[in-house]
Amino acid sequence: MKLELRSVTKRFGAFTANDSVDLVVEPGTVHCLLGENGAGKSTLMNVIYGLYEPTEGHILLDGQEKRFAGPGEAMRAGIGMVHQHFMLVPVFTVAENVALGAESTRGTSLDLEQTRRRIREISDRYGFRVDPDAVVEDLPVGVQQRVEIIKALVRDAEILILDEPTAVLTPGETDELLAIMAQLRDDGKSLLFISHKLREVCAVSDEITVIRRGKVVGTVAPTAATTELASMMVGHDVNLTVDKEAPQYGDNTFSVRDLSLVSDTGVTVLDGIDLDVRGGEIVAIAGVQGNGQTEFTETVMGLHPKATGRIVLDGEDLLGMTTKKIIDSGVGFVPEDRTVDGLVGAFSIEENLVLNQFDTKQFSAGPSLRRGAIRSNARKKAAAFDIRMNSVSDHVATLSGGNQQKVVVARELSRPLKLLVASQPTRGVDVGSIEFIHERIVAERDAGTPVVIVSTELDEVYALADRIAVFHHGRLMGIVGPDVPREMLGQMMAGATAEELQANAPQPAVQNTTEGEPA
Structure with a gap:
């Protein structure tokens, strides 16, 4: 037809x-x-x-x-x-x-x-x-x-x-x-x-x-x-690669030790995860969807209080803290599903841009919101992050998917951070917006912040990562450099450990799973 x-x-x-x-x-x-x-x-x-x-x-x-x-x-x-x-x-x-x-x-x-x-x-x-x-x-x-x-x-x-x-x-x-x-x-x-x-x-x-x-x-x-x-x-030339210099390590540190989580049905979804991320580097977590990446980021954000182990940011253990306290301590979080966890569709764009700061002195006075300050903040962020809309007072649900994602990114990257955790940061986003979001993530890394990216898009993993951590069935299979061949990365995503691959075919990109040193 x-x-x-x-x-x-x-x-x-x-x-x-x-x-x-x-x-x-x-x-x-x-x-x-x-x-x-x-x-x-x-x-x-x-x-x-x-x-x-x-x-x-x-x-x-x-x-x-x-x-x-x-x-x-x-x-x-x-x-x-x-x-x-x-x-x-x-x-x-x-x-x-x-x-x-x-x-x-x-x-x-x-x-x-x-x-x-x-x-x-x-x-x-x-x-x-x-x-x-x-x-x-x-x-x-x-x-x-x-x-x-x-x-x-x-x-x-x-x-x-x-x-x-x-x-x-x-x-x-x-x-x-x-x-x-x-x-x-x-x-x-x-x-x-x-x-x-x-x-x-x-x-x-x-x-x-x-x-x-x-x-x-x-x-x-x-x-x-x-x-x-x-x-x-x-409507203009687009750079399809990510331009970034070699990492310059800062003082901030993020460390996970023996992190484990058992689901309510008795399934082990995180199994003894050890991971270090230095300030000024991006560690990308790769793996087939459903292998513990979601639970890892949620646990970092305090959403799984039954988890065991340690999650340490600049010497302070986050495990056991409330999500609100973790956010207030300087952790930025871009969730994998913006419509479920990142935005409130019935709220306006300007309200969504202060979801994690509405109770600060900048945006509230006692029980009342400073509507003028909220609106001014939204207009500035919309301009800085190229959020295309009719009005900041429109419901955020009226925006296209890419512009909704920009709202989340703008909210999380517009305040001082000690750690950025971004899960599927460009899911459902067009090529122009991908370029922009990648630039902002790299800029955060260059400011000395430890950055953890979770992505099922291997092109994105290779583009952003200074090191790549591979998850399979809730276990860390190893940490490799960004020059690792795709076939090796695929083998690790299917369950092969870095040590096994190193023994069979030594690759200079493969690192020890517990060492925090960069490739």
């Missing part, structure tokens, strides 16, 4: 989100819509899917103009959409989620057998490996995304819109998704792939349309240079 947009415009009051967009998706192709956060990509997809009505312009399917009063009409016309934030009911099974909205009954009972058969057929055809009777909340994120794709295919979608589908996936899950997309294309489906990740776009797309501030700035082949695509996205 061929999708064509002709001069599609979408306005919200005086704000133009999409400005006379022309786009053609040919049958059996993957067409990427590439753009930075806030460029208008998701708005355009919601127009196509019937969630928004276009202010102007035309949508055509196989040459016939269509107007959709809602997603139901778009689905009946053959359009399916996988949203960036999954539209699944966590406590329902896969079959129940797929059937939702199109239920068949037998008497007074819900008849799911036909849905189960269709799920198995599609799962077998595309190698999805999805159990129809599995409860969604028990599934990994990558499998939940396959459930969303199955929902669309069960409804006979011929055009599949994938809105930032890799934003929450690990590198392995991302590769699996790209393979699935190629298979769907070969099966004759038309895919509209929305992203800002250049490697993925070039790997899977047949054609790339770049959108900037609501306007199409060009359509190119996937053979285009990544530097050209990046500059088209943001």
Whole structure:
């Protein structure tokens, strides 16, 4: 099925989100819509899917103009959409989620057998490996995304819109998704792939349309240079590498000794972690998602009081402190999920920028907030961190994902720090914002602060790290230098220790797991 947009415009009051967009998706192709956060990509997809009505312009399917009063009409016309934030009911099974909205009954009972058969057929055809009777909340994120794709295919979608589908996936899950997309294309489906990740776009797309501030700035082949695509996205040249000098070590020290944590279900999630980070260096923690990295950062922030061991910052043991006291002691924290742990969506941008300082004399007087000071602070930080918005009084939930992340980074890096802990600091962020956030992290390191980064993006790990610590099943497999070969890093992420690899094939990048000296 061929999708064509002709001069599609979408306005919200005086704000133009999409400005006379022309786009053609040919049958059996993957067409990427590439753009930075806030460029208008998701708005355009919601127009196509019937969630928004276009202010102007035309949508055509196989040459016939269509107007959709809602997603139901778009689905009946053959359009399916996988949203960036999954539209699944966590406590329902896969079959129940797929059937939702199109239920068949037998008497007074819900008849799911036909849905189960269709799920198995599609799962077998595309190698999805999805159990129809599995409860969604028990599934990994990558499998939940396959459930969303199955929902669309069960409804006979011929055009599949994938809105930032890799934003929450690990590198392995991302590769699996790209393979699935190629298979769907070969099966004759038309895919509209929305992203800002250049490697993925070039790997899977047949054609790339770049959108900037609501306007199409060009359509190119996937053979285009990544530097050209990046500059088209943001409107200026972008440095795709991180410029940083060799670390200059400061006096601050951060030390973890024999840190262990057992979950409420009796599973050991941290197993005797020893780690040292000097002031003025970045230690990146690498590993497949779910191997203890999340619990490590949460424990540092006082969220797991049952943990044992020691967490020492400048001679003071943080273990046993409240989260509030840890923050007040000078620890900055960028959580891995900004919407759950980093922001309060119903609060304004200006309020979110003082969540960790609202009770200081600068922003409060007794029980009352100094609204003028809070607003002035927000305007300064918005300018310094290039947070794109209409007003600092708007709800933070109205911002694009990248701008929400900038709010978190601005809040955490705008005060004196003794330690910065940043988990997935650029998850779901476009190339221009990644460059900016990396610069701010390196600047914090250059100011003499110990920095701990957790990232599942190996490109980010290599770009930022002065040393790399590898986690597997809650254990520290070793610490290596930033010149370690990717295959060795992959072996460590799969469970090989640095000592084992050193014995079999000595590498100068491998270090002792307990020594704090840099490579």
